[in-house]
Amino acid sequence: MGLLSRPTNTRKMVASLVPVAQMIVDILHAKSGKTLTSLSLSQDATVIDVKKAYKKIRGKSLKDDQKLKDIGLSKDGQLYFKDLGPQVGWTTVFLTEYAGPLVIYLCFYARPAIIYGVVDEPKAEVVNIACGCWTFHYAKRLLETMFVHRFSHTTMPILNIFKNSIYYWGFAAFVAYFINHPLYTPPAFGDAQVYGGLAGFVLCELGNFSVHIALRNLRPPGTKERRIPFPTSNPLTGLFSLVSCPNYTYEFGSWLSFSIMTQSLPALVFTIAGFYQMAVWARGKHRNYVKEFKNYPRRRMPILPFLL
Known part of the structure; x- marks a missing residue:
């Protein structure tokens, strides 16, 4: 379940402000048929324009720790309930x-x-080593x-x-x-490839763990406070100077090393699929950091130093 904030908007209020070449579009609930809101749109508007206008009217989801005065409810106001499902x-x-x-x-x-x-x-x-790496x-x-x-x-x-x-x-x-x-x-290159890949895997796993510890220590227990992450005394957290999500960078490095170590195409497919999803998450988190913190380091990339 969640709460949404939005301004009061009725069909009557909208209609009084509609200029020429515009129209009123009612947005209905698909199951109940109840009118959710009314939008004033140009006759040339596209479906994506309708979606954007509706999203703007609905407002944004509210966090549990937000104060009412911070969302513009200094006096009387309205909050909208949204059922998020199971x-x-x-x-x-x-x-x-x-x-x-x-x-x-x-x-x-x-x-x-x-x-x-x-x-x-x-x-x-290498099969025994791979099982050990996967289990770890x-x-x-x-x-x-x-x-x-x-x-x-x-x-x-x-x-x-x-x-x-x-x-x-x-x-x-x-x-x-x-x-x-x-x-x-x-693997075709024998022990050099196996143990080289193993070394990369272990290093990246330790790096990933180090970053998770740094992120945990960044937020005081029992709070949802957000801070800019920076490298700590642990040298494996140094990637914070170059990327916003070094935990994803290390995760990708672990599975790339595993793929090299085993010379396995399925493992490489898993690595690529995982990297794509982590890149999407990293870009989203990077945008949030830049938006939330005005002094956020501008040279950082989301997941790959200097590239992405």
């Missing part, structure tokens, strides 16, 4: 979407005979969800738990099937 806690969503990939991958690794049939060949060393990553995510992360919002739409789980669980099965397959071929 919700579920962020912690529940993250625990579900991260536990699945851990269990699924371990099933492919520990019980290959069930999936591939009789397996006589011993596993290549998702165990880390589960522990961070329980003990490190502080969420700005307590809930999200319940549909997200299914959507996110399909993404993570599906990719876990896709990657695990090929890396643990009896016909899997180790």
